[in-house]
Amino acid sequence: MKRKEITIQATGGAGDGSLATGALIARAFVRLGYYILIHDTFPAEIRGFGKSISEVRISTRDVAAKADASDVLIGLNNLFAIEQIPDLSERGIIIYDSKPGITVKDMESIPNHAGNLMSCYGVPLEYEAQKATGKKLGKNVVALGFLSKLLNFPPAEMIEILKELFARKGEEVLNNNIALFMSGYEYEDIEYKKIELDPPPHAGEKYTITSGNDAMSTGAINAGLAFFAGYPITPASKIMENLALKLPKYGGVLLQTEDEIAAIGAVLGAFYTGKRAMTATSGPGLSLMTEIINLGVMTETPMVIINAMRGGPSTGLPTKVEQADLNLALYGGHGDSPRVVLAPATIGECYRIIQDALDVAEKYQTPVIVLSDKMLGMSHVAVPAGTLEEKRASTRLAYAGRPKDYMRYLVTPDGVSPWVIPGEEGISYTATGLGHDEMGAPNYDIEVNRELAEKRFRKFTTMLADLPPPEFFGDEDAPNLIVTWGSTFGSVLEAVERLSEQGYRLRVAKVKTIYPQHEDIMGEALSRAEKIIIPEQNQFGQFARFIKGHYGVSADEVHLPSGEPVRPGDAEKLIKGRLDS
């Protein structure tokens, strides 16, 4: 029987190349015309005995979540492979490193640990690697060769990919890798159970593999980013590394600062001069930034902060997934401190949303926080080539009047004041975090400050037109409404599809703009629903409480398990529990 999708997992210790194996498999299938989603799991420590896992979901349709189970497990380290066996589907296949002539208890135990219906293929990976190249390295490429045989994957295609990857590392490295691959592909010609996939959905079309971090870096550059300041933190560092390499090529500047406070300070300073600027961080960094974000609110200075959420609180789980920084993003600041909070739900959306963030920040002179997470930031999908090319230009509201009439904080009906930047002749003003009047002069009069505060809030109504509205999926007239945000959307949508097949009537709302709210659209959807369910990956029900409070509705909170990206099966079970209650 042909399958609609297959998930392959490679696992091993440090230096085994499990993540590289996953990336190679994904590349190969994207080349054939399939959709993929790669999710890597790795320990927070650099060296040692941690387990790395690369999970590649290959599908005939666009997927935004991990699969419930893996179909193939490539064990590059047998002890770790045993631990991963529970992740396999009932009839899963295990490829493991057998050692000819040596009987080791642990090796033998792989088939013992496997389920009754699973198939175990012991391939002497390290031995074959040594035979092919004289070195012990490269057992992952041998495994890839063997896997290609199981999947009927044309070896010529794979050799092309190896050429693309290794050509610049010299002929010897390339030839070694081809030899490794072929030794796996040609290993023993007994009859294997072959896996066949439905034909690829976009054969012949060009697709690019991207992560959320990569998409955001490119998106920001194409939106005219001039300045980036940051401090390294998992899982956001990749954005700074990408930009360090690319930003100067486009005439921009990147600065690694002494801490996150300095990073957001420099971003504020840069955007104050009218240049597009941003930073990227994760929970602990966002905590440190809150005071200067607040200064951005008060001085109406734009700034864009990407917060790639990880497991918290405190240092927490730096390489794990959680959606628990929403409260900090929304409320992290003293006083009445409104800021825009955006959340992409898929990797594909990351490119556009960072461009929207920069546009809105500059046009409405406000801080914008983009909540990504480890799943979106570091997982990879294939997107049509060309989706990462859209460009954006400055949205600053310039001043056209006489210099002597200029007021930096002019109270206007839409709340947006014309913005003159340093260097423009004939005008001077001081932007201050103190309470101030329209001129920007410190002022402690209650009436004046109330008027200015109202003006700052008014912008948040005006800007809705420029922010992505919620999207809806499923049965429009369904009595049950599931409201989702962020990376858990993918698995929730799959769960809802399965539940719909079981006869439940469901509608899904995907909220990308968390604050301000598109109240007319969401309010109408919420009021029509008989039951509202809000699943998210935190224990507080942070988004649910926000929606319940904002709209005065009652809703069921679903606390999805934290740590790993949510599997559709888990979401299905938990949502079903709410529907049946």
Add this chain to the structure above:
Amino acid sequence: MRRVKRKDEILVNLARVRKKKLVEKHGRLRPIFCGGCGHFAALHAIYHAMSELDIKSHELVIVSGIGCSGRMPGFVKCYGLHGVHGRALPVATGVKLANPSLQVMVVGGDGDGLGIGGGHLPHAARSNVDMTYLLLDNAVYGLTKGQVAPTTPYGDKTSTTPYGNPSRPLDPVALSLVHGATFVSRGFSGYPDDLNDMVARGMKHRGFSMIHIYSPCVTFNKNETYERYYEISEKLPGGRDLTNMNEALCFATSREKTYLGIFYQQAGPTLEENMLRTIESQGTFDDGRITASLKEKKATRAKKKAT
């Protein structure tokens, strides 16, 4: 018949012109400092330097933190950014890097720059970002009415050290020297002419200029007064080699005297110059997102020269 002007008349007129030039530099707001506050001398030194170096108001950005000195940008006709406590240096770094055509100055107190913001000084200094830092030191937290500060001498009594300061003070001059600042000096509000000259030289210097200023708080510090600073300070000897770091450190760490004057000055590549060089060598797709304002400024200068 034309009347010949007397010499004293000419001098009076000259003084009037000079004063008018300085008044043009005044900001919209009137200074809120107490009568006799050392900060007035620093403020005047800024007006003086702007006039002396012909710095246009729209080309100057003054960034400040919190404290009495934090209000300084509002008293100068320029673009100002009065931010949060202790973070003026990184904010100013962002300003300078995003638009290198601007002249950037940071004004802050000893609590702002050495207490809450102490972690930023080493990095602004070592990166040699082109800006002038006026650190107004009154050895007390003045705006919060007299608590102990990072530069309060050992044993001084303040509202939070009523039995004497148990810690020793920080020395911003020695710190800046070892952190790699390329212009390090110390002035005193009690010698305003020297201070005027020092601030102008600091602003002229390309790179990170630290100007430590003894600026007595007449309201909340009864220990570190004008009289005391006159007593303990001595001007650095003239004719020194300003690039001699060892000598500068000796003067800075001297136990006998507190020296005033320029300790050290050395030319070196600045942070923004290094960044611009990278753009020049790597910027295949450079669309001027950083360099446009710089080129524009150069063009207008060339045009003015031509006419």
